[in-house]
Amino acid sequence: MAETRTLELLPAVDVRDGQAVRLVHGESGTETSYGSPLEAALAWQRAGAKWLHLVDLDAAFGTGDNRALIAEVTRAMDIKVELSGGIRDDDTLLAALATGCTRVNLGTAALETPEWVAKVIAEHGERIAVGLDVRGTTLRGRGWTRDGGDLYETLERLDTEGCARYVVTDIAKDGTLQGPNLDLLRSVCAATDRPVVASGGVSSLADLRAIAALVPDGVEGAIVGKALYAKAFTLEEALETVRAVAP
Numbered sequence: 001m002a003e004t005r006t007l008e009l010l011p012a013v014d015v016r017d018g019q020a021v022r023l024v025h026g027e028s029g030t031e032t033s034y035g036s037p038l039e040a041a042l043a044w045q046r047a048g049a050k051w052l053h054l055v056d057l058d059a060a061f062g063t064g065d066n067r068a069l070i071a072e073v074t075r076a077m078d079i080k081v082e083l084s085g086g087i088r089d090d091d092t093l094l095a096a097l098a099t100g101c102t103r104v105n106l107g108t109a110a111l112e113t114p115e116w117v118a119k120v121i122a123e124h125g126e127r128i129a130v131g132l133d134v135r136g137t138t139l140r141g142r143g144w145t146r147d148g149g150d151l152y153e154t155l156e157r158l159d160t161e162g163c164a165r166y167v168v169t170d171i172a173k174d175g176t177l178q179g180p181n182l183d184l185l186r187s188v189c190a191a192t193d194r195p196v197v198a199s200g201g202v203s204s205l206a207d208l209r210a211i212a213a214l215v216p217d218g219v220e221g222a223i224v225g226k227a228l229y230a231k232a233f234t235l236e237e238a239l240e241t242v243r244a245v246a247p
């Protein structure tokens with residue numbers, strides 16, 4: 001009998017200056033604050049999340065870091081945690097992995113220091129994912145402020161190096177509640193046999209159904225941010241929705 005796979009949902013907690021925030025298009029200065037990151041993370045856990053997507057935005061932007069707070073939140077979780085933002089060298093990687101997170105997401109490093117990324121993929125396997133943050137088909141790094149090469153060339157390189165999975169964000173959609181870029185997800189899934197986590201634009205339960213329909217193509221999960229904070233739906237409703245449409 002064919003295996004039933006339910007889309008994983010990863011509620012997001014993005015941290016800037018000690019606060020849980022949401023940005024629009026990932027642009028610094030567009031923050032809406034939602035209070036304590038620990039309270040937000042615990043609320044998603046209580047609602048039934050199996051994963052937390054936790055981002056240190058200051059580290060991603062190069063405006064400092066929230067390392068101690070991020071470690072505190074990660075350690076307080078009983079669920080799996082995906083950590084990202086500012087993980088670009090041995091020190092930041094080892095500190096991130098030492099929090100006990102399930103995996104980390106590398107963004108800028110995959111664009112600027114490919115040899116180091118190949119090395120850590122070989123060393124840490126499933127604990128390393130790469131965040132492919134794109135405008136069109138151009139990757140963006142350093143807080144999404146700088147171009148970092150072509151999506152598909154980079155994907156081919158990372159596949160060859162054994163990258164376990166990709167977190168694909170359409171920057172044009174992120175924080176906008178305009179719906180995910182399903183064409184981009186289909187196109188990335190067609191270009192790699194690795195699992196893909198979708199990020200950016202989820203606005204409704206219908207969007208989650210549409211992403212869940214891509215599970216057979218290789219989409220493994222979806223990050224949900226603004227829609228949860230804006231109360232477009234509850235996490236309980238989202239989890240029930242993806243369970244109901246499991247292919």
Ligand SMILES: O=C(O)c1ccccc1N[C@@H]1O[C@H](COP(=O)(O)O)[C@@H](O)[C@H]1O
Nearest residue numbers: 026060084085086105106107108131143
């Ligand atoms: O998640 C965001 O809104 C975001 C906005 C601007 C920059 C990065 C953002 N998030 C995640 O941070 C990592 C990249 O960090 P780095 O380049 O490795 O330092 C990546 O997972 C982004 O999706």
